[in-house]
Every structure is written in C-alpha cells, then in structure tokens.
Amino acid sequence: MTAFIRPPAVAGRFYPHEPDVLRTEVDSYLDSSSQRTSALGCIVPHAGYMYSGHVAGAVYSQLNLPNRCILLCPNHTGRGQALSIMSKGEWKTPLGSVRIDSDLANFLKQKFSFLAEDIDAHRAEHAAEVQLPFLQICQPNLTFVPIALGTGQFEILAALGLAIAEVLTHIGESVLIIASSDMNHYENDRITRAKDAKAIDQILCLNPRGLFDVVMQEQISMCGFGPSVAMLTATKRLGAQHARLVKYATSGDVSGDRNMVVGYAGVVIS
Secondary structure (H helix, E strand, O other), X not given: OOOEEEOOOOEOOOEOOOHHHHHHHHHHHOOOOOOOEOXXXXXXXXXXXXXXXXXXXXXXXXXXXXXXXXXXXXXXXXXXXXXXXXXXXXXXXXXXXXXXXHHHHHHHHHHOOOOEEOOHHHHOOHHHHXXXXXXXXXXXXXXXXXXXXXXOOHHHHHHHHHHHHHHHHHHOOOEEXXXXXXXXXXXXXXXXXXXXXXXXXXXXXXXXXXXXXXXXXXXXXXXXXXXXXXXXXXXXXXXXXXEEEEEEEEOHHHHOOOOOEEEEEXXXXX
C-alpha cells in the first residue's frame, strides 16, 4: 500500500490557513498556567475555531500529551466504510505533517477485523483534522491513528472500545484516546443546554451504555456519540476512575444567536 499524504481539507474555513496566524490563534486558546495531567481519554469539539476553539484549548491545556494517540471521529460526509482506519501515510496541516502510527494501526486492525483500510472516509472529514493543529503545538512528536465511525450500533462501538483497550494493554505505552464530538445541534440555547446536560451526566458517570441510550431516547444530535461510546468503553476497561467536565459552551456564546445553537463539551477521562 502506497503511503497517502492527506492534504488539509478545511484550512481557511474551520481554522486559518496561514501558519503564523494559525499558530497564534491556537496559542490564544491554550492556557500555559493550567496544571497538566496524564489522561486515558478525552472528548473535544470540532467546530470552527471561532466557536469551539476555546473549549478544545481548555482540554488540551490540561493534558500531558503522550507521543501517540488514537483519534476517533464521526463520519460527517457519508463516504467510505462505516469503520474506517488509515494505517499508513501522513496528514498535512498548515503547521506541517503528522505521521500515522502504522504499528498501532496495524495492531488495531488485527484485533478488530471490522476496521477497514479506507482513505475515502477521511479525505474530506473535518472532525479529526481540526484537532491536529492543537496536537502539533502541544506535542510536536505526535503520531496518531485516525478512525472515522459511520455506525450507530452500540454493540459494534463497544466492541471497538474493548479492542482498543486490549491493544493498549498489550503494547503497555501511554496512548491518548481522543473522541472528537460536538454536542446537540440546531435547537435553541435552552433546549440544547438541557439535552447536553443529560448526555454529559452519563459521560461523567463513565457510562457508555447510558450515553448511547440518552442520546437515542432524548433525540440529542451529538454527532460524535459513537466515538465517545467507544472511547468511554476503552477507558473504563483500562481502569478509568474519573471524568471531569473542563468546559462547556454553545455557539450562542460567541454569535449571540440563542435561537439556533450547537453545544460544545470538553471532558477529560483519567
């Protein structure tokens, strides 16, 4: 398989395409005075930086980022396979390239055969890409495994989480599991905050099944519930004891429009 160099798909739209401007903006969201801790996983939003960058930055400011991460994201485009992984190549951003962790990706494919090698699902997907400038600045030596999830079946998501936990236990190294997700979409601010609170409660209880059920029952349009379910399942198996809400906001906090908002939550799992 030829190594694929994925160019940035949403630079200039979700975040600046000029390297100096991008670095300055990311730095503005990071708090150098925050106490950094190690974590097993996290949930970070993936909207345009002007709306959710401050929430993502609050999370990354509190993490001692290891050199390796698994980056789980939803499949917004509908392209490619339902469980899509890339195991070779690199992703470019205006700040440079981030190499895919081939060894870790291959371990995951061996352990969970439903993962399909698939570039199409990742080619135009923004949810993983917008995390990379934060990761590049916070951990210049980072390698990562991108996984795009286009399935909403709890059993498959949970099985993926268990497979991730088994692989990470086997390799015995620190690997951060990142779930890229926004929260409820396109309802008013009051409804969105109420719905998101119900989902966040389940996340803080480290309850992947509870998160799945409340998203379905309450019709919470949390685009990354699948990545979050898989991440919670994996981190629980790895011994997670605590989940902490670092920051919550809605797009209305920036735009001033409270009639139609998107929610953003930043959570750290340790």
